[in-house]
Amino acid sequence: MAQLKKAISPSLMCADFLRLGEELTALEKQGIEYLHVDVMDGAFVQNYTLGTDFVKKIKGACSIPLDLHLMIEEPERKLAWFDFGEGDYVSVHYEACRHVQATLSAIRARGAKAMIALNPATPLSVLEELLPDLDGVLIMTVNPGFAGQKLIPQTLDKIRRLRTWLDGCGYGHVDIECDGNVSFENAKKMSEAGANIFVAGTSSIYAKGQSLEENIEVLRRSLL
Numbered sequence: 001m002a003q004l005k006k007a008i009s010p011s012l013m014c015a016d017f018l019r020l021g022e023e024l025t026a027l028e029k030q031g032i033e034y035l036h037v038d039v040m041d042g043a044f045v046q047n048y049t050l051g052t053d054f055v056k057k058i059k060g061a062c063s064i065p066l067d068l069h070l071m072i073e074e075p076e077r078k079l080a081w082f083d084f085g086e087g088d089y090v091s092v093h094y095e096a097c098r099h100v101q102a103t104l105s106a107i108r109a110r111g112a113k114a115m116i117a118l119n120p121a122t123p124l125s126v127l128e129e130l131l132p133d134l135d136g137v138l139i140m141t142v143n144p145g146f147a148g149q150k151l152i153p154q155t156l157d158k159i160r161r162l163r164t165w166l167d168g169c170g171y172g173h174v175d176i177e178c179d180g181n182v183s184f185e186n187a188k189k190m191s192e193a194g195a196n197i198f199v200a201g202t203s204s205i206y207a208k209g210q211s212l213e214e215n216i217e218v219l220r221r222s223l224l
């Protein structure tokens with residue numbers, strides 16, 4: 001089985017918005033693979049975060065592909081509002097979407113990679129009929145809504161079972177992204193369990209005390 005490339009996806013909701021331009025330049029210099037943009041609508045989750053204008057600005061300012069995480073109700077009605085395309089990743093929550101297959105296919109029709117995001121309590125079995133439509137699965141390792149939470153431990157085994165299942169049924173190319181409390185220590189465990197895209201927030205690259213560059217270096221080393 002070919003090893004999937006390990007990738008870091010900084011969670012921009014954790015960035016310093018007053019220095020965002022400089023931070024994006026630093027991320028580009030560091031060879032960061034994706035930019036994780038959390039969109040929260042105050043309905044699917046109890047918080048509001050980044051939105052359509054932010055996505056458009058980032059897309060225009062930076063060459064790193066987007067990793068758009070839509071924590072919004074009825075994403076099928078709202079995809080057109082977002083500026084994404086070829087090479088970007090877009091994830092919609094299984095729990096928030098009534099027409100999941102159609103939504104994944106609409107994402108792919110725009111040249112982007114289609115991902116399903118699963119809350120900690122949502123079983124892997126919901127993916128069964130969706131495998132041909134998926135480029136990746138985003139496993140929430142905390143409940144969505146806020147940065148700075150603690151890892152829900154059983155999600156590590158969920159990643160492990162998902163990797164084994166995907167590899168065993170001919171879907172070894174499907175990425176597994178993990179999101180929530182991806183600390184330097186947890187990243188290693190998530191990687192060993194089979195995840196290959198790591199959302200880096202306050203627990204790692206935006207941790208206080210060290211520079212963004214130093215934290216990225218430590219995170220890369222913990223993924224080796």
Ligand code: DX5
Binds near residue numbers: 013145
């Ligand atoms: C929610 C977010 C958060 C967060 C990750 O989808 O992506 O999980 O920013 O960062 P920490 O490290 O604070 O959990």
Ligand code: ZN
Binds near residue numbers: 038179
């Ligand atoms: Zn996220």
